[in-house]
Amino acid sequence: MKINLKVWRQKNTxxxxxxxxxxxxxVSEDMSFLEMFDVLNDSLTRKGEDPVxxxxxxxxGICGMCSMYINGRAHGPQTGAxxxxxxxxxxxxxxTIVVEPWRARAFPVIKDLMVDRSAFDRIIQSGGxxx
Ligand code: FES
Numbered sequence: 001m002k003i004n005l006k007v008w009r010q011k012n013t014x015x016x017x018x019x020x021x022x023x024x025x026x027v028s029e030d031m032s033f034l035e036m037f038d039v040l041n042d043s044l045t046r047k048g049e050d051p052v053x054x055x056x057x058x059x060x061g062i063c064g065m066c067s068m069y070i071n072g073r074a075h076g077p078q079t080g081a082x083x084x085x086x087x088x089x090x091x092x093x094x095x096t097i098v099v100e101p102w103r104a105r106a107f108p109v110i111k112d113l114m115v116d117r118s119a120f121d122r123i124i125q126s127g128g129x130x131x
Contacts, residue, residue: 001093003027005040007052008100013108013116019098029089033076034059034066036088054113061085068113069100 003024010017024043027036034056041051057065066083070076076086091097099113107115 001027001029001088001091003036003088003091004094004096006096006098007040007112008109009052009112010101010109012111017109017112019100027088029087031088032059032084033068033070033086033088034084052113053111055115055117056084059084067102067115069102071098074102 005022005024006019007022008017009020022040022044024036024040027039031039034054037052037054044051054068055065057063059066061082061084064082067074068076068083070083070086075081075083077090078086101109101113102115104115106119107117110116
């Protein structure tokens with residue numbers, strides 16, 4: 001399937017960001033959303049361009065590190081699933097997908113789709129979660 005992407009690109013916390021358009025022509029519906037981003041980044045790297053920075057860890061729906069805003073929804077269109085558990089079969093050939101970082105004052109963008117999650121650490125250290 002063909003996918004048009006509009007991805008938030010931002011060099012660092014102190015620079016303005018913008019949506020940049022990319023087109024991928026051979027996306028398998030069986031790819032996870034993050035695998036689709038791996039394909040995009042391979043293509044950017046081969047062209048000598050800066051790959052898109054995004055957070056991920058387990059890729060198994062456990063850690064929550066892969067939080068992206070996809071078409072205006074946290075983790076995208078599939079209710080109850082993290083971004084890494086979202087598959088491209090949830091989209092249609094020719095779709096335009098807008099991908100933005102988790103936008104909150106407490107979580108400033110570090111680069112592209114990666115945000116500073118240290119506010120979570122401070123909450124956990126103060127005993128504010130998991131009680
Ligand atoms: S990478 Fe761990 S939940 Fe998605």
